[in-house]
Amino acid sequence: xxxxxxxxxxxxxxxxxxxxxLDQVLDKWSLQVLDELCERPLRFNELRRAIPVxxxxxxxxxxxxxxxxxxxxxxxxxxxxxxxxxxxxPLGRTLQDLVDALFLWSMDNMADVDRxxxxxxxxx
Numbered sequence: 001x002x003x004x005x006x007x008x009x010x011x012x013x014x015x016x017x018x019x020x021x022l023d024q025v026l027d028k029w030s031l032q033v034l035d036e037l038c039e040r041p042l043r044f045n046e047l048r049r050a051i052p053v054x055x056x057x058x059x060x061x062x063x064x065x066x067x068x069x070x071x072x073x074x075x076x077x078x079x080x081x082x083x084x085x086x087x088x089x090p091l092g093r094t095l096q097d098l099v100d101a102l103f104l105w106s107m108d109n110m111a112d113v114d115r116x117x118x119x120x121x122x123x124x
Contacts (some may be wrong), residue, residue: 018077029054029062031099034088037072038096039089071095 014022026031029051035052036042048059063086065074073091077083088096106113 021069024065025095027062027065029058030066030071031102033059033062033066034071034092034095034099035103037088038093038099039085041085043083043085045073047086049057059107116120 016118025034026038032054033047040114042050044059044063047063048054048056051059054062063072067086069091070089073087073089074121075085075087077085
């Protein structure tokens, strides 16, 4: 006999596979890359200008991880010179509302976070 009780989200197990995916999608630069690509397809240097503090190596790493996980598509155009464009993949598009929600949450709660940080730092 199997337990058929519903699983509540607060009790969902986070497996190593889930942790790896979340780490790669929610890493330091991937959220910003996804946010930019949700707006429109961009070439590598356009992405670098849109996220000026990211290094070339970090941006390359984030794009490769996102592409490997099916969130971003790398499209090579046959123009001269050959160009590479990055665009949000259908799977990545499903994250748009979640990414927007995270950014909105951070905007709505930044003052509270700042106050908590100040209290913590004062006590340390």
